[in-house]
Amino acid sequence: MATIYDVAKEAGVSIATVSKVINETGRISEQTRKHVRAVMKELDYQPSLVASALTKKRTNTIGLMLPDLSNLFFAEVARSVEDRAHEKGYNVVICSTDNDAGKEEKYLAWLRQKRVDGIVLATGMQSDKSVKSLLDARLPVALVARESQRLAVDTVRVDDFLGGYLAASHLAQLGHERIAVIAENLRVSSSRERVEGYKKALEEAGLPFDESLVAVSSFDIEGGKEATRRLLALDRPPTAIFACNDLLAIGCIQVGRATGRSVPSQLSVVGFDNTLIASLAEPPLTTVAQPIPDLGRHVVDLITQEIDGGKQAKQRVVLVPELVLRGSTGPAPR
Amino acid sequence: MATIYDVAKEAGVSIATVSKVINETGRISEQTRKHVRAVMKELDYQPSLVASALTKKRTNTIGLMLPDLSNLFFAEVARSVEDRAHEKGYNVVICSTDNDAGKEEKYLAWLRQKRVDGIVLATGMQSDKSVKSLLDARLPVALVARESQRLAVDTVRVDDFLGGYLAASHLAQLGHERIAVIAENLRVSSSRERVEGYKKALEEAGLPFDESLVAVSSFDIEGGKEATRRLLALDRPPTAIFACNDLLAIGCIQVGRATGRSVPSQLSVVGFDNTLIASLAEPPLTTVAQPIPDLGRHVVDLITQEIDGGKQAKQRVVLVPELVLRGSTGPAPR
DNA sequence: GTGAAAGCGCTAACAA
């Protein structure tokens, strides 16, 4: 593998000159520039970014931590982060934590050792401690699709409260009076907010809040199924369910049908995220859409701004979710 | 950010000593080891992997190029690659190429400059040229879910021929006589092989091969829909379709229904991959399952072996696909 | 316009 020395020698110039033509800095005559370029090509020279990272203190890499890359929502987030990062000249190193505190900590240390320029967190972060340590180390951090109320950190997310409100309002307007909600994990702010929005909607619709209609589960289809079974086994089962993500919603539909309820005529279901599977479900899922590409773009913009140091105040970008009406919701049965 | 010098000074030893305790090399007394460790912790010292990469000529990073991270099949592949890589101490840098030759080339150059230790390719690689250039540069390369007949390179994939054969045989056994196939792209070996397996199955079943029943499309739902429309508009339309991936299959089902055909009683559909969406489709998709976790594990094992230099001969690992029977296939209508 | 030389933070002989 050719080094800058090889190029310099072959071109009959100093390494400083070669460096300047690589980086297009300093003043180099058109003639030598061309010549050096030719030699670089001839030698198939690839400047070492690890060497330059050592001197420049910039790796042009950002770390992305998320719960699970094979979860479509996060895969789509990752893709949008990747795209924007590439546009801005950054590589992305992805770490799936499975929401495991141990992995989280391990990967975080690893990313620091790799000297990534910044870290984007899409994980629920069990504790704020890890984030805090990054902040203390003055490493640029930004959260996406998650929030930490306690910490001053760049954040971009959708208005989860509004999302929950939209979902529940929609169901209330359809005449449902027993509306349940399935949340992933009440310790994660996004889930909590969605449930709060749901409560607000019930209140506005003059419906009583019933604690037993709030189910908590894991974040996958299985969790949705299991929670739905519990809800439908209630004395006065719900006629509509707001699931905090599309996967959970799919689980609802499956169990609803398995127990002989047709969707939406006997059971209405609303999801959240609007990933590809929402449109594939049968019936297609009415769901609260997150503008995923915008999430990715914004969070990368925030973190690169911070990396470049051109920014002082931390920002919280809140995007507006939108209710997408499809076939899984209908008038309350009577 | 503390450096090895800071630690050495604070601990009253030389940097060589610190280096030895970091890497657990050489012989260090238990006492100084403990002391140095304590100082490292106290200073929140994170050894710079970029500096050590410069001397060790190892970044402990592997690049992963794939068409699209937000495509569930590739997301699952990426997740399995990531997991195995982490187990072995490697980070993964992901690049989505959209099968765009320009991006492919750009990312490849980039990964080389980053001095990744190896590159895993899950892209269809328009031309073998890019792969060739990596091989020439003696950079470890491995293909997953793709093959290059012409190049001597580590490969792990599923037996696509067998997969196509299983799918078409199943349909033939159900009595279908007009069986169509939708392929992504005949320049990609995996698609080609699946079609060949399909042909073989037809032949064994004594069915004639009809060129007009082979449709080529893009790799997403839209492509599946569009191809299905063409097929169903034929004078003698097919009663069964083998789609080369689950997304295409979903498209088939949607168009089949939109044109008034019920699935599977009037139109049978088989997919490929067995991603999560196959089980979510309505009806659930009969599909050829790829053992994705094994693909990821094997390809990482192959490439790390090559990185470690403990391997000479290139290997081609071929895993066996399995037909998963669900609800999208049934007896031919009569 | 160009080059000499001093680092960047670490590893790996080789001495001591």
Added chain:
DNA sequence: TTGTTAGCGCTTTCAC
């Protein structure tokens, strides 16, 4: 068992 020192491949003053 520990320390000295010469790189690794590049960037960046600062002379010339």
